[in-house]
Amino acid sequence: MFQPDVTIIGGGLAGCEAAWQLAERGVRVALVEMKPAQQSPAHTTPLLAELVCSNSLRSDEITAPAGLLKAELRACRSFIIACADEARVPAGEALAVDRRLFSQLCTVRIARHPFIRLERRRVDRLPEGPAILAGGPLLAGGAAHELQRLCGERLYFYDAIAPIVDADSIDWSCCFRASRHDRSGGDGAEGDYVNCPLTREEYYRLVEEIRRGRKVLPHPFEEPRYFEGCLPIEVMVERGADTLAFGPLRPVGLIDPRNPSEPPFAVVQLRAENRYGTAYNLVGFQTRLAYPEQKRIFSLIPALRQAEWLRFGSIHRNSYVESWRVLDTELALRSKPSLHLAGQITGVEGYIESTAMGLLAAWFVHGKLTGRPLPPPPETTALGGLYQHVIRPRQPGERYVPMNINFGLLPPLPGRTRKTERRALMAQRAQRALQAWLAELDTGRTQPARSQSLSAASTAAP
Ligand SMILES: Cc1cc2nc3c(=O)[nH]c(=O)nc-3n(C[C@H](O)[C@H](O)[C@H](O)COP(=O)(O)OP(=O)(O)OC[C@H]3O[C@@H](n4cnc5c(N)ncnc54)[C@H](O)[C@@H]3O)c2cc1C
Numbered sequence: 001m002f003q004p005d006v007t008i009i010g011g012g013l014a015g016c017e018a019a020w021q022l023a024e025r026g027v028r029v030a031l032v033e034m035k036p037a038q039q040s041p042a043h044t045t046p047l048l049a050e051l052v053c054s055n056s057l058r059s060d061e062i063t064a065p066a067g068l069l070k071a072e073l074r075a076c077r078s079f080i081i082a083c084a085d086e087a088r089v090p091a092g093e094a095l096a097v098d099r100r101l102f103s104q105l106c107t108v109r110i111a112r113h114p115f116i117r118l119e120r121r122r123v124d125r126l127p128e129g130p131a132i133l134a135g136g137p138l139l140a141g142g143a144a145h146e147l148q149r150l151c152g153e154r155l156y157f158y159d160a161i162a163p164i165v166d167a168d169s170i171d172w173s174c175c176f177r178a179s180r181h182d183r184s185g186g187d188g189a190e191g192d193y194v195n196c197p198l199t200r201e202e203y204y205r206l207v208e209e210i211r212r213g214r215k216v217l218p219h220p221f222e223e224p225r226y227f228e229g230c231l232p233i234e235v236m237v238e239r240g241a242d243t244l245a246f247g248p249l250r251p252v253g254l255i256d257p258r259n260p261s262e263p264p265f266a267v268v269q270l271r272a273e274n275r276y277g278t279a280y281n282l283v284g285f286q287t288r289l290a291y292p293e294q295k296r297i298f299s300l301i302p303a304l305r306q307a308e309w310l311r312f313g314s315i316h317r318n319s320y321v322e323s324w325r326v327l328d329t330e331l332a333l334r335s336k337p338s339l340h341l342a343g344q345i346t347g348v349e350g351y352i353e354s355t356a357m358g359l360l361a362a363w364f365v366h367g368k369l370t371g372r373p374l375p376p377p378p379e380t381t382a383l384g385g386l387y388q389h390v391i392r393p394r395q396p397g398e399r400y401v402p403m404n405i406n407f408g409l410l411p412p413l414p415g416r417t418r419k420t421e422r423r424a425l426m427a428q429r430a431q432r433a434l435q436a437w438l439a440e441l442d443t444g445r446t447q448p449a450r451s452q453s454l455s456a457a458s459t460a461a462p
Contacts (some may be wrong), residue, residue: 002117004030006365007131008124011048011141013080013351014343014358015134016106020079020364023115029371031110035123040138041221047103048078048110056096057084057351063423065405069352069382070095080355116346126339134342137318144319153327159318160230160286160458161401163294167278167307168419179315181253183271193271194280195254196303197264206300207244211237213293222317222442232315233287248284251456268301279310279408287313310406322400323390330364346390349402378433385409
């Protein structure tokens with residue numbers, strides 16, 4: 001009789017990764033997936049690990065953040081990345097897959113693993129025993145209600161993201177540092193915000209382009225539901241050409257030290273996105289503008305003419321928890337420590353990021369079950385940067401928004417280096433740190449109780 005040690009809810013990317021990692025370590029897993037009896041509004045097949053949109057897992061170059069994260073996942077023997085590598089289709093420097101083959105590989109291997117029992121039903125009650133919730137951005141049914149009960153206001157259903165810019169690409173000669181109504185009296189203390197002033201002409205041109213710019217339409221299952229305090233810029237622009245100038249772009253209380261007698265007409269404020277000051281978000285710029293339009297239109301802000309965007313703004317349906325408040329450092333819910341969270345629901349964004357959080361959650365659970373707690377991944381790795389994004393305490397007033405992997409999540413290198421060189425050096429540093437971490441785990445751990453070779457499993461369609 002199969003008695004599972006751990007229940008995993010959701011057979012998406014994170015759930016499959018977590019199930020495989022645990023099973024390969026000799027832990028018996030019940031993986032519960034609601035498809036095909038119930039499909040989310042975005043899923044269409046009965047297969048596990050379904051890619052709901054693009055078939056690309058993004059760059060495979062080690063000097064790109066997504067490439068580095070994938071390289072680290074390969075070093076950690078990620079199940080999802082191994083299946084993706086096998087289902088690869090030509091896509092230049094990106095790892096793109098034949099989506100059906102990819103999901104078939106995942107489904108068959110999971111279904112045939114002797115330590116995994118695949119159950120096809122919707123979970124409406126969260127289990128009492130050790131469990132991982134990996135229900136994704138469209139978590140369904142009673143599980144979502146229970147999670148809401150456990151997290152209260154800390155469970156969000158929509159994402160409203162402002163774009164993030166690389167600090168090195170800001171034209172610092174066109175902006176000034178100050179906090180609104182700064183009372184430092186000009187003693188040289190720098191304010192917390194980077195302020196990008198606009199003339200009247202620049203402001204109205206920006207507003208007009210935002211009004212005319214191409215927007216991404218909501219999916220059929222997304223009712224445009226906005227909070228007054230967090231309106232998309234295009235919605236504010238529709239309310240009148242001056243709305244932004246009296247809202248997030250108001251110049252009140254901001255004095256440009258280069259021109260103290262003449263207040264700017266409007267000011268775009270940038271706020272530090274990380275503690276290293278290597279990335280800044282555009283305050284109040286959550287938007288549905290298409291990505292190329294964001295690039296074109298925001299370059300009308302003089303300080304951002306050459307901006308390099310680490311992430312574009314977006315608004316979409318997405319269930320995620322405010323992880324740093326509701327989870328402990330092992331990704332378990334503080335209010336229900338037997339339940340760990342994995343995947344996009346922890347506040348990461350994207351296929352590989354969700355996979356990474358599935359792998360880490362499984363390793364934390366395994367550490368708990370065996371009494372050998374997992375040391376956290378080093379901060380200088382992409383895995384560690386993502387993990388820090390999820391658990392790092394925030395400043396008062398700092399919003400928690402889901403994140404793709406980007407170099408802004410990793411500590412900067414000491415001194416100044418050119419960008420091309422910097423990425424290579426950060427990747428080398430990450431790989432050294434990851435190898436040291438894995439070596440530490442190898443010496444401190446028992447070997448997996450059994451190991452099933454990936455190639456031994458059949459690739460036939462289920
Ligand atoms: C419309 C849309 C488009 C996207 N496009 C992209 C893209 O192009 N590129 C990209 O990188 N990311 C994209 N994402 C994000 C991407 O879906 C996620 O990053 C990734 O799939 C999340 O992995 P996950 O394992 O956390 O969740 P999922 O892959 O969504 O898996 C969750 C699984 O849990 C199951 N489930 C849910 N509730 C229950 C329940 N109560 N009981 C049992 N099973 C349940 C679901 O059926 C699903 O199979 C998109 C998301 C959406 C919604």
